Amino acid sequence: MGFLLEGLAEATRLIMAGDPRTYHAVLVSLTCSVTAVVLAALVAVPYGAWMGLYRPPAYRAQVFALRVAMSIPTVVLGLLVFGLLSRRGLLGGMDLLYTQVAIIAGEFLLAVPLLGSLIYGATARLEPRVVETALTLGAGRRQALMKVLGEVRPALVAALMAAFGRCVTELGIALTVGGNLPLRTRTLASTAQLELSRGRFAAALAPGVLLMLLAVGATMLAHWLERERQR
C-alpha cells in the first residue's frame, strides 16, 4: 500500500511540475480520441439507429458482425491498420504510419462497432410508434432518424462516453501504428507503458492519473450538457 501511495504522491508531483512530454501526451490522447469518436459517430450512430428502427435485410447478421468486431483486441486492430499503412500496404504511399492519423484510423475502427452496437440496442428497444409518429407527421426517413436519436439522447451520450473511454485508454493501436514517438505520437497510455517498462512506477502512474482525470472530466461535461439541455 505504501508503495502505491508513494507512487501516487510522486505522480502528483510530476503532474504539478508540468513536464512538457506528459502534457503533449495529454494533447495527443485527446486529439486522437475525440477525432476518432466524432468520425466514428458520424458513421456508426446513423447506421446503428437505421438497423434498430428499420430492420433492413440481414440486420441480424450485421448486428452479429458488429458484436464480433467489438471483441477484436486493439493490438489486432493495430496490426490491421499497420497492414494498410505500411510501405507495402494498400495505403502505404500516403506515408501515414507512425502519425496521429494512423492512431485515429485505428481508434475509429475501435469505436465504430461499439457505437453502432450500443445505438442499435437503444433504438431497437423503442416501440414502433416513435418512428411512426415522426414519419406520419411528414418527416423523411433521415429526419425521423434524427428525431429518434433525440429520444434516446441519454443512451447516445453514454455510448459516446464509452467509445471515448475505450479510445483514450487503448494501448495496442497507439503502440502498433503510432510508434510511441515522443512529442509526436506518444499517448498517455503508451507513456505509462513505456515508463513502467523502464521500472519507473511513479512516472508510469502520472499519465494513469491524468487518464483518470480525463475520464472524470469527460463524464462531468456530458452530465453538465445533459442538465443544461433539460433546463
Next chain:
Amino acid sequence: MIRLSNIQVRFGQVMALTLDELELREHEILGVAGPNGSGKSTLLRVLAGLLVPTAGEMSGLPAPGRVVLVHQEPYFFNGTVRENLAYALRLAHRDINETAGWLERACASHLADRPAQVLSVGEQRRVAIARALAVHPQVLLLDEPFAGLDGEHRKIIRDELAIFGGSMVVAAPEHDHLDYQKVLTLPG
C-alpha cells in the same frame, strides 16, 4: 380517390388483415368496425404508408405528411406540448406561431408548457389530433379516438374534427357519433 383491393397483411404465420375492397373519396368519413384483432389498426398503418401489404393493390395514397395517423395511444416526443406541435408545424413548413391557435382549438392552451409525455389519456388524444390537424393533412386516420373517454373529452375532439375538411378514416366507430358516410366491417 384512394382505392385498396385484395389487401393482405401477414406477420410471419399470422394473417393480420384481409380486405377485399376499400374506396375512400375526398371529404368522406369512413368508419372501420370489427372485433379486436380484426386488423383495424393494421389497415390504418397501411393507409398511412407505414406498412407495406404482403399482397394486394393500392392507388391514390397521398404522400406521407398528407395522410396522418393518430394512434390510439399517441406518442409524444421529449419536450413540452408546445414543442411537439412546433415540430409538426416545422415538418409541414408552416409558421410555428400557429401552435397557440391549434392548442386553443383542442382546449389545451393551459397544457402548452407541460411535458407532453405526462398528459392524461384524454389530453393526449386532444393534443395529438391538434398536432395532426396542424400539418393540414389530406387524409386523417384516427385509431379509436374516443375509446375510454368521458363526454367532455369526446365533445372537444368532435369540435376539433368539425373544422377538418379532408377525408377521415376512424377505427372503432361504435365509440362515437361522427357523421360517417359509410362503415367498413372487418371480419374477426
